[in-house]
Amino acid sequence: MGDGPRYIGGAERRARLALRHRLAPPARVATPEAVADALLALHGSDPATVYLAVGARLADAAGTVPETDRALYTDRSLVRMHGMRHTVFVFPTASTAVVHASTGLAVAARERASLLKDMAKAGAPDAAWLKEVEESALAALARLGQATAAELARQEPRLREQFVYAAGKPYEGVHTVVTRLLRVLGVEGKVVRGRPLGSWTSSQFRWALAPEHAELPVEQAQSELLRHWLRACGPATEADLKWWTGWRVTDVRRALAAIGARAVTLDEGTGYVVEDDVEAVAAPAEPWAALLPALDPTAMGWQGRDWYLAPGLRPHLFDYSGNVGPTVWWDGRVVGSWAQRADGEIVWRLLAEEAGVGALGGEAEAAIGAEAERLGAWLGPTRVKPRFRTPVEKLLSA
Template sequence: MGDGAVRHIGAAERRARLALRQRLAPGARAGTPEEIADTLVALHGTDPATVYLAVAARLTDPGRTVAETERALYTDRSLVRMHGMRSTVFVFPAELTAVVHASTGIAVAARERAGLLQQMAAAGAPDAVWLKEVEDATLTALARRGQATAVELARDEPRLKERFVYGAGKSYEGLHTVSTRLLRLLGQEGKVVRGRPLGSWTSSQFRWAPAPPHPELDIAGAQAALLDRWLTACGPATEADLTWWTGWKVTEVRRALTAIGARRVQLDDEEAVAAASAMGWVTADDPLTAPPAASAPWAALLPALDPTAMGWRHRDWFLAPALRPALFDRSGNVGPTVWWGGRVVGGWAQRADGEIVWRLLERDGVGAEAERAVAAEADRLRSWVGGVRITPRFRTPLERELTAA
């Protein structure tokens, strides 16, 4: 995976790369949501608002965020919301859906189907033949309707309303409808995708739509293609970063690194060193001969689950460990963050009256210039959000504190 001397890439250079490759420096912003998604590979879609907020932070004209993102998602369908890495919902460029499905979706879907059938059997629910009949009827109804909610589909296929007990006798016991589990499974299998929501752009009540047709790809080839795209946007990255982001086995990551001719670089991330993983990887054509020109200090207000903040497992090079308890929930989901010069320096929130409030948690190298720049970004965010209220799906300590003040 590369010959010759191993070049060192320090934290400052990684932050300079991040400013440009993640389209966060003002001069690197994009004109359309498609450009942003293509650059970043994927936008987190678990929280619907994150997609729009992440786009707005990187768009030249944030006032066009909602109209342009809805056009891309629901009119042109140049962006697709679907299950991807780690069985998480993301928004991908349409041309990448086949790669994502083959590289990550197939294995996850197989486990999900086996698990669903096992749970149904334990609950005394009908068998695989019955489930296949319901599935076929559901897909037929969806094709006829074009897009529909689970409730609408249940009118065509009443068996979707049937329920079974999941985890009987366990602390997590619950009553599941067939529609909830089956539609999720069909999404993981690449047969359906999430369509237009019932409410505004912050709504999590989605319609379902047939998945766009795509070719069946070789799994190893698809994994190599996805890893190459991601390293272009996020490299250098450690092996631990790669296995975490993709959800693949370490053997699959190593195979993909070999396939794309990835090159090794030396990192000085203390967190990575402590994990005995200070070796990073970049693409074969990464311009290692000279570091990227350092951009002027820049500020950004990124949303909860932003793809940059969630992009790596090892984050010490842009996020001080002391800040994590305030900015992450107990499951490891990052909340809204304030950035200055390529580092997370605080967090922000929106209060009930619509005011955007923020707090700096890191003062090293963060002075009056930074405060003015952050205030300007808060005004930029407020100007296009308008009267819409945003509450992150996963609440974090600082976000809760700021909204309660």
């Protein structure tokens, strides 16, 4: 055996995914907190994704909704906030300081500068006025506990001020101060999404003050974020890390060096794992099936996806912006899609030819069917439609 970096092939990467992403039945966990800790971040742009991603990984999926509500809104052990790539995620509350310092600060500076620039172009009030309104809004939120944008504007009427954005351009529009300001405060780590107005599938949220956290040095936070992510998703390439974090490549390389990451050889080239994670990982004893939601953190975990998602599937499973739709998995590979029809039935379709895996056989179809029944059972009367629709999901749900 040579002294060079160890080779980790696609089969072992799929074994790691099955176990560390809590997808193989023996690896499933008991609580939403355990799911979030295993994955670090659950995509939150589509509210339903959080619950569907949790339910796919719980040993007892029947408690998905009440347990996730408890974690998000009662215990506040999970928090919905802006994170990497200016995307809304759900994180373990203990990770908020790391996420804020490692990825939020740079985005926040750009967002505030953009808001002030747009206001100035429109002849709107200046930065001092905005700061005064912001402080008033945060004080109102502290009094109310949680509030919608409209409720905050009743407390601080200046939040209703409007200004024209991109005047004279084809995409000209009118922005209200409260909408843009809450977005800025979100990426600055001052406010987070609170309980929705409707059910758990609703995208109309209240806002709440962000949980207090220590202010960490940026480089320390980046190292901690990268270490946690590599434990969940390693091995990964520099391109994967740059894409997932949204950092510059120099930040990625500095953080890799700081944590002593080990280089390994992948089919795509050089990858990295945390220092003590070089040893081989055995596959689960039995093949497994899963139905994962649109924007699931596993399906969206890497920029290079060919080792679990064949290129031929992309036109069927992604929308025009690169958002993945609902996916059917068999033993570590994406093999199809699923949807919920208006009557509640969970339907699925294998795309074996596009996935390049050939006919899957009766064992796979029976296991996928059982997962569809499991999902339908805990959804009950709830109807779920992905926020970002994909071609095959539209056909299945019709």
